Amino acid sequence: MLEANQLSKSYNGTTALHPLNLKVEPGEVFCLLGANGAGKTTTINLFLNFIAPSSGMAAVGGMDVVKHPLESKRLLAYIPEQVMLYRNLTGLENLDYFTSLAGGKHTQNELRGFLEEAGLARADADKRVGAYSKGMRQKVGIAIAIAKKARALLLDEPTSGLDPKASNEFSQLLKKLSGDGAAILMATHDLFRAKETGSRCGIMKHGHLVATYATADLGHAELERIYLEHMHD
Amino acid sequence: MLAQIMKYEWRNLQADRMPFAVAAILGLAIAYGAANGSNWVRFQQSNIDAALKEQSTRMSSIRAEMAKLNAGEKKVSAFADPRLPQSFGRNMGLHYVVMPPAPLGSLAVGQSDLQPYYFKVSTNSKETFVNNDEIENPVHLLAGRFDLAFAVLYLFPLVILAFSYNIVSAEKEAGTLALALSQPVGLGRLITAKVVLRAMFVFAVSILISVAGVAAGGAALSAEGALPRLLLWVGVTVLYGAFWFVLAIGMNALGRSSATNAMVLAGVWLLLVVIIPAVLNVAVKAMYPVPSRIELIQAIRVAGEESTREGSKLLARYMEDHPEMAPAGSSGSAPDFGTLLVALNDATERKVRPVLARFDHQLQQQQQFVERFRYVSPAIVAQSAIQDLAGSGTHRYQHFLAQVDAYHRRWRDYFVPRILRKQQLTGSDLDLLPQFTYQQEDNAAVMWRCTQALGSLCVPLILLGVPAMLALRRYRVAG
Amino acid sequence: MLIRIARKEIVEMVRDGRFRFAGGMVFLLLSCALLLGWQHYREVSAQQQAAQLATRHQWLNQGKKNPHSAAHYGIYAFKPKIPLSLLDRGTDPYTGVAVWLEAHKQNQFQYRPAQDATAVQRFGELSGAMVLQVLVPLLIVLLAFSSLAGEREAGTLRQLMSLGVRPSVLLRGKALGVAARWGC
Numbered sequence: 001m002l003e004a005n006q007l008s009k010s011y012n013g014t015t016a017l018h019p020l021n022l023k024v025e026p027g028e029v030f031c032l033l034g035a036n037g038a039g040k041t042t043t044i045n046l047f048l049n050f051i052a053p054s055s056g057m058a059a060v061g062g063m064d065v066v067k068h069p070l071e072s073k074r075l076l077a078y079i080p081e082q083v084m085l086y087r088n089l090t091g092l093e094n095l096d097y098f099t100s101l102a103g104g105k106h107t108q109n110e111l112r113g114f115l116e117e118a119g120l121a122r123a124d125a126d127k128r129v130g131a132y133s134k135g136m137r138q139k140v141g142i143a144i145a146i147a148k149k150a151r152a153l154l155l156d157e158p159t160s161g162l163d164p165k166a167s168n169e170f171s172q173l174l175k176k177l178s179g180d181g182a183a184i185l186m187a188t189h190d191l192f193r194a195k196e197t198g199s200r201c202g203i204m205k206h207g208h209l210v211a212t213y214a215t216a217d218l219g220h221a222e223l224e225r226i227y228l229e230h231m232h233d
Numbered sequence: 234m235l236a237q238i239m240k241y242e243w244r245n246l247q248a249d250r251m252p253f254a255v256a257a258i259l260g261l262a263i264a265y266g267a268a269n270g271s272n273w274v275r276f277q278q279s280n281i282d283a284a285l286k287e288q289s290t291r292m293s294s295i296r297a298e299m300a301k302l303n304a305g306e307k308k309v310s311a312f313a314d315p316r317l318p319q320s321f322g323r324n325m326g327l328h329y330v331v332m333p334p335a336p337l338g339s340l341a342v343g344q345s346d347l348q349p350y351y352f353k354v355s356t357n358s359k360e361t362f363v364n365n366d367e368i369e370n371p372v373h374l375l376a377g378r379f380d381l382a383f384a385v386l387y388l389f390p391l392v393i394l395a396f397s398y399n400i401v402s403a404e405k406e407a408g409t410l411a412l413a414l415s416q417p418v419g420l421g422r423l424i425t426a427k428v429v430l431r432a433m434f435v436f437a438v439s440i441l442i443s444v445a446g447v448a449a450g451g452a453a454l455s456a457e458g459a460l461p462r463l464l465l466w467v468g469v470t471v472l473y474g475a476f477w478f479v480l481a482i483g484m485n486a487l488g489r490s491s492a493t494n495a496m497v498l499a500g501v502w503l504l505l506v507v508i509i510p511a512v513l514n515v516a517v518k519a520m521y522p523v524p525s526r527i528e529l530i531q532a533i534r535v536a537g538e539e540s541t542r543e544g545s546k547l548l549a550r551y552m553e554d555h556p557e558m559a560p561a562g563s564s565g566s567a568p569d570f571g572t573l574l575v576a577l578n579d580a581t582e583r584k585v586r587p588v589l590a591r592f593d594h595q596l597q598q599q600q601q602f603v604e605r606f607r608y609v610s611p612a613i614v615a616q617s618a619i620q621d622l623a624g625s626g627t628h629r630y631q632h633f634l635a636q637v638d639a640y641h642r643r644w645r646d647y648f649v650p651r652i653l654r655k656q657q658l659t660g661s662d663l664d665l666l667p668q669f670t671y672q673q674e675d676n677a678a679v680m681w682r683c684t685q686a687l688g689s690l691c692v693p694l695i696l697l698g699v700p701a702m703l704a705l706r707r708y709r710v711a712g
Numbered sequence: 713m714l715i716r717i718a719r720k721e722i723v724e725m726v727r728d729g730r731f732r733f734a735g736g737m738v739f740l741l742l743s744c745a746l747l748l749g750w751q752h753y754r755e756v757s758a759q760q761q762a763a764q765l766a767t768r769h770q771w772l773n774q775g776k777k778n779p780h781s782a783a784h785y786g787i788y789a790f791k792p793k794i795p796l797s798l799l800d801r802g803t804d805p806y807t808g809v810a811v812w813l814e815a816h817k818q819n820q821f822q823y824r825p826a827q828d829a830t831a832v833q834r835f836g837e838l839s840g841a842m843v844l845q846v847l848v849p850l851l852i853v854l855l856a857f858s859s860l861a862g863e864r865e866a867g868t869l870r871q872l873m874s875l876g877v878r879p880s881v882l883l884r885g886k887a888l889g890v891a892a893r894w895g896c
Contacts, residue, residue, distance in 0.1 A: 041711075045711045070417040070419060073415060073418075074417040076415060078412065078415030080411060082408055085412070086245055087407075088249065096241075100234060100238075101238065101423075102417055103417060141412070144412075148416075154415075344834070364820075364823065366822075371806035374824075377834055492857065492862075496853070496854055496857060499850065503846065507846060510836070511836050511837055513832050514829070514833055514836075515744075515837065515838045517829075526809055527809055530788055530810055538770070612835070616831065616832075627830065
């Protein structure tokens with residue numbers, strides 16, 4: 001579903017991402033681990049076509065995102081570290097707006113259902129987003145993904161700054177979405193979450209994807225050890 | 234989808250309240266401007282009515298005076314005798330020529346507070362009656378009037394910029410742009426929806442209030458050509474506004490912060506609306522300086538002196554030039570005061586004519602220069618088009634002055650032969666006096682000029698719009 | 713401390729090419745405006761003085777006349793220019809340049825220079841005063857608008873505050889920096 005083929009990006013001579021080959025199949029959760037500036041966010045921005053690749057190709061559902069910027073986004077959902085919403089609109093209105101951008105037509109009840117599915121309390125749907133906590137905004141982000149029936153999710157450190165309970169709820173939602181057949185690419189610093197929710201994880205360093213592991217084969221302690229080993233120069 | 238984006242954009246604007254405060258200020262400014270313009274038109278009209286009324290009472294008292302003098306009930310000096318053509322045509326029986334305000338005069342005061350719109354034509358040279366300035370506080374003239382044109386040219390762009398300076402940058406700064414663009418929607422479409430909504434709102438406020446204000450102020454919308462002119466005015470306003478919207482989009486496409494956008498756009502506003510016109514004004518005066526009026530006054534005086542010294546020689550020369558005017562069987566008798574004055578004026582005018590022609594020539598050159606270079610700022614294009622449509626600009630005034638010249642000739646042609654023939658006026662002569670009626674400007678010509686202005690307002694729109702679109706295509710939400 | 717803050721502001725401004733450009737533009741416009749203003753002043757006052765002498769000469773040499781016609785012959789008064797008008801022409805374009813003084817008739821001032829100009833005149837005139845009154849304030853705002861907000865957004869304000877700089881000193885230092893930049 002998500003595929004990077006010799007995908008690279010450089011800015012004025014400095015290479016942010018060395019040619020990257022990556023495939024995330026439906027139902028899979030791929031966690032990108034690595035220090036700040038390792039190229040995780042660059043990878044996600046390339047999939048979103050927010051930045052243009054220097055070479056290679058990023059494809060969503062078999063479509064090159066540069067050639068099919070809009071079609072590829074029909075399949076995508078994006079949840080950044082901070083899901084920024086229009087603070088003067090309610091959660092429900094934000095959801096309605098973003099799903100309508102995606103071309104969806106939903107009744108108010110369906111929309112409320114999506115928010116509930118994403119774990120937002122019923123009463124909160126009609127509150128203005130300005131009063132939302134980070135976790136609640138994250139849930140609206142998930143609801144957008146649910147509403148547009150995203151086949152691929154791009155998550156950029158979605159759980160950093162969430163309290164453990166909210167973080168746990170978030171992981172449950174991801175599991176549910178991947179269980180429904182979504183391909184998920186998540187950049188994260190949270191080794192624990194990576195092990196819990198991920199089916200595979202890749203370690204990035206200086207723009208290289210240096211190793212990938214199936215998380216089922218590793219224990220928590222082992223994952224941390226491997227990660228730290230890679231971080232040593 | 235556009236409608237959906239606009240719906241939520243509207244809700245966002247509503248929650249913000251600021252845009253409505255700004256729009257309310259614009260609305261008030263426009264209403265005030267329209268009221269001011271309408272008052273000015275009424276003031277002009279009342280002056281004209283007063284002048285014409287004064288003329289008709291004066292004429293009836295002259296008729297009464299003539300009857301008394303003819304009946305021998307009264308005796309007056311030659312200077313106060315209305316039966317003498319030189320007294321009547323030079324002094325007592327003067328007729329007004331007036332340029333009534335155009336049907337849409339309340340759209341712009343324009344040059345009409347500076348250029349006199351009525352004159353009292355006499356047999357003397359034109360220079361003696363064209364300086365009929367209205368007494369006016371020069372500070373008001375300097376500051377200009379707070380009319381509809383001021384609101385449209387100066388305030389309207391500021392409101393548009395306030396609405397759109399952060400149209401993309403604010404969403405980028407708030408982070409909502411990334412989420413919106415992770416949906417299958419192009420930035421172009423997003424901006425289109427946002428701009429169209431704002432434009433509809435700002436244009437609706439300004440145009441509805443303007444038209445309502447102008448109509449309520451008593452503009453003659455049913456007059457010939459008034460409605461098409463009003464439509465053209467709407468077109469000029471919309472295109473002028475569109476220019477500022479496109480400018481804001483272009484600035485946003487560069488991807489700078491909202492604060493930088495605001496500063497740069499304020500600077501561009503100042504540049505296009507204040508600095509460039511001021512520089513053009515200085516440039517045109519430096520390129521085609523008008524001769525000094527102080528020197529003109531001296532030239533006229535010197536010419537008058539010379540002519541007086543030449544005295545009776547002048548009369549002889551005048552009669553050689555105009556044999557048809559020579560009164561029959563009058564050779565030998567001493568010329569009277571009226572006859573001498575005719576010859577004197579003629580000689581003086583002949584001497585001053587080249588100086589005056591130089592004024593006209595330089596002003597014409599200035600006008601041409603401005604018309605050629607008005608494209609440096611859409612504000613200048615819009616100003617001249619709006620004044621043209623309101624009938625308070627240069628073109629209509631020149632048209633009026635040409636009619637004044639023609640009437641002045643007719644007035645002289647009527648009186649000069651009578652002065653030379655020493656023919657007294659009778660009551661029935663008064664009925665045959667040349668009458669002035671203002672001939673409306675050719676409507677098609679105005680429309681054509683303003684359509685050209687519309688076209689030339691499109692040029693900067695395209696010159697800015699195309700690069701803005703290209704820059705938007707390269708716009709990066711991240712990295 | 714105040715001086716140090718001001719000096720840092722100046723260094724930052726001097727290194728920013730945009731401000732150099734904007735400052736250069738203002739300087740250029742100001743020089744042009746003053747030059748044109750001076751030229752205009754010189755020309756008009758020379759004309760005015762010459763005309764005033766000439767009208768006096770005409771008055772004295774009008775020959776023998778009866779007092780009534782002499783009083784009607786009258787004399788012209790031309791509006792003098794004062795030297796500071798090279799900086800700002802004020803209402804001069806909208807007041808007449810001359811008035812004819814004659815017996816028992818009050819004439820109006822004649823010939824407003826703005827009548828001998830195009831409609832562009834009504835946008836205003838480029839003068840030294842205009843540059844100083846309109847452009848310079850804009851540039852000051854441009855220089856100073858982000859002096860605190862910008863530091864806050866960049867995060868450097870937190871650091872400054874954590875060092876124990878008093879906010880009022882910081883503000884005064886920044887103002888001094890902008891003022892000093894304009895001084896030179």
